[in-house]
Structure formats: structure tokens, C-alpha cells
Amino acid sequence: MASAEIANLSGLQKAAILLISLGPEKSSAVFKHLKEEEIEDLTLEIANTRSISPQIKEAVINDFYEICLAQQYIAEGGIGYAKELLENALGADKAYEVIGKLTASLQVKPFEFVRKTDATQLLSFIQDEHPQTIALILSYLSSTQAATIISALPPESQADVAKRIATMDRTSPDVIKEVERVLESKLANLVNQEYASIGGVDQVVEILNSTDRGTEKHIMEILEIEDPELADEIRKKMFVF
Structure with a gap:
């Protein structure tokens, strides 16, 4: 059931759920390796994420693990080698699914921008x-x-x-x-004005409290421009945590 549900999630949504599952300390370490626009997108997505069931968290983590495993095998010996090892580890159907996700992610899908709307x-x-x-x-x-x-x-x-x-x-x-x-x-001029529930804001506050000062400052400056009310709510909670 959870696997079917995460199939409808975008890559950004899965990444946000994964970071929430990892917790603020590990998430802040991941942020250090991302581009500025990726950090901005993820921060807003985390803030906009409501409650997540344990089953969804587990499915997203397993999905991430399988893709990492496939990437490792591809780096070691190419697609054919990866497919053979994944079939042994996960079964033929799952191996085909994982390889398919990985190869598809290398291409920009049509109407990708619409998925965020x-x-x-x-x-x-x-x-x-x-x-x-x-x-x-x-x-x-x-x-x-x-x-x-x-x-x-x-x-x-x-x-x-x-x-x-x-x-x-x-x-x-x-x-x-x-x-x-x-x-x-x-x-082009459409602005999505739907923002986070209180739980999502709490999660962002925890992550920002664990990031370095430069990253925190940059994110808050962007939020001040894009959503002053959300930025103000986050700032107030940062003094409480």
C-alpha cells in the first residue's frame, strides 16, 4: 500500500520525507552538499509537508536505499552488471523497477514544471x-x-x-x-500561496537550528522575500527551540 502511495510522490516530496526521517542533524549535513536553489526548494517542501505515516517513511527510505545500491552497481560495472546484481538481491521485477527509475531520472520529463503546481x-x-x-x-x-x-x-x-x-x-x-x-x-506569474502546517514549520526550525550560520541566514533571507509571514513564524520558533 505504501509503495503505491509513494509512486505518486514527486522526487522533491520524497527527498523532503527522507530528510524529515533522517532528523535535523543528518539533514543539515546533507544541505551542505546541495545547491542554493535545491536547499530553498527542499526547505519550502519540508515546511509544507504534513504528517507522514511510518509506512510512507519506511517506503521512501527503502526506495532511496535501492536507488543508491543501483547507482553503486552501475558505477562498478555498468547497467548490465547492476541489473544482474539487483535481480539477485531484489528479484527480477524490483530490479527492473529500480533501474527504470534511475535511468528515467537522468532525463527531464515533459511538463516537469507542472508537477509543482x-x-x-x-x-x-x-x-x-x-x-x-x-x-x-x-x-x-x-x-x-x-x-x-x-x-x-x-x-x-x-x-x-x-x-x-x-x-x-x-x-x-x-x-x-x-x-x-x-x-x-x-x-509564469503564478504564485503558490499555500504554506506549511505548524508541524512542518517545527521540522524546518529544527533543521535550521542544526545548519551552519551561513546556510541559515541564506534560507531565511529567501523566505523573507518569498513569504514574510512564514519567515516570521520560523524566526519566532527558532528562539523557542
Whole structure:
């Protein structure tokens, strides 16, 4: 059940859950090896993460371990060598799944930027598009995002879009790029104003309290610009912890 649930999580969401699971001390050590924009994205995602079940935490940690194992095997002897060792360790089906994740992560997926957009907000931008365009976009979203959007479409459009997704075969890369370009342009000024629950803020406070002063200062400066209220809430809690 947990494995099915994490399949709908983005890489950023999984990374946030992993860092929460590791705790503030180990998470702050990880931050030291990341780029500034990665730290910013992860900090906001952690702050926006609500309660996580032990099963989800365990599934994310196992997922991370399996991918690390695959990366190690690939570095030692290539894809074929990694596949053989993973089959022995995890079984053929799991080995195929892990290798697939790893090779897919080396490529930028179409509409990756849309995965960070709230489904309700995205709906307002695409609901008047041609059903084939909507079907194309939904086919690249997580099942949770796609379900939210297709449920909110007019009843007469829902089956049409679902049918187009089901019967979609191959789409020209040029068409995909053009739809991406238009949609990204529409979303360029969209600001997501949904922020964290109190629990998420507490987790960020713990991590920031464990980071070096420079990292903490940089993150707080960015938060002051992007969300002054959240920054103020974090700062108040930092004096309490």
C-alpha cells in the first residue's frame, strides 16, 4: 500500500520525507552538499509537508536505499552488471523497477514544471483547452493531480479526455514542446500561496537550528522575500527551540 502511495510522490516530496526521517542533524549535513536553489526548494517542501505515516517513511527510505545500491552497481560495472546484481538481491521485477527509475531520472520529463503546481490552479489554465491538449498534459501528471483535474472538468468532457488518454499512442516531441511552452508561459506569474502546517514549520526550525550560520541566514533571507509571514513564524520558533 505504501509503495503505491509513494509512486505518486514527486522526487522533491520524497527527498523532503527522507530528510524529515533522517532528523535535523543528518539533514543539515546533507544541505551542505546541495545547491542554493535545491536547499530553498527542499526547505519550502519540508515546511509544507504534513504528517507522514511510518509506512510512507519506511517506503521512501527503502526506495532511496535501492536507488543508491543501483547507482553503486552501475558505477562498478555498468547497467548490465547492476541489473544482474539487483535481480539477485531484489528479484527480477524490483530490479527492473529500480533501474527504470534511475535511468528515467537522468532525463527531464515533459511538463516537469507542472508537477509543482497546485491541481486546482492548473485546472483554471487548461480547462478551456482542446480535450486532446488536456489529455496530453494529464498523461504526464501524477495520478493524484490528474484525478483532481479530470474530476473538476464538465461531465461531458470527462469521458472524452479519459478516452483520449487511454488511446494516446505517440506524440511528436515538437507538439509536446509547444504545449509545454504555452502552458509554462501562462503559469509564469503564478504564485503558490499555500504554506506549511505548524508541524512542518517545527521540522524546518529544527533543521535550521542544526545548519551552519551561513546556510541559515541564506534560507531565511529567501523566505523573507518569498513569504514574510512564514519567515516570521520560523524566526519566532527558532528562539523557542
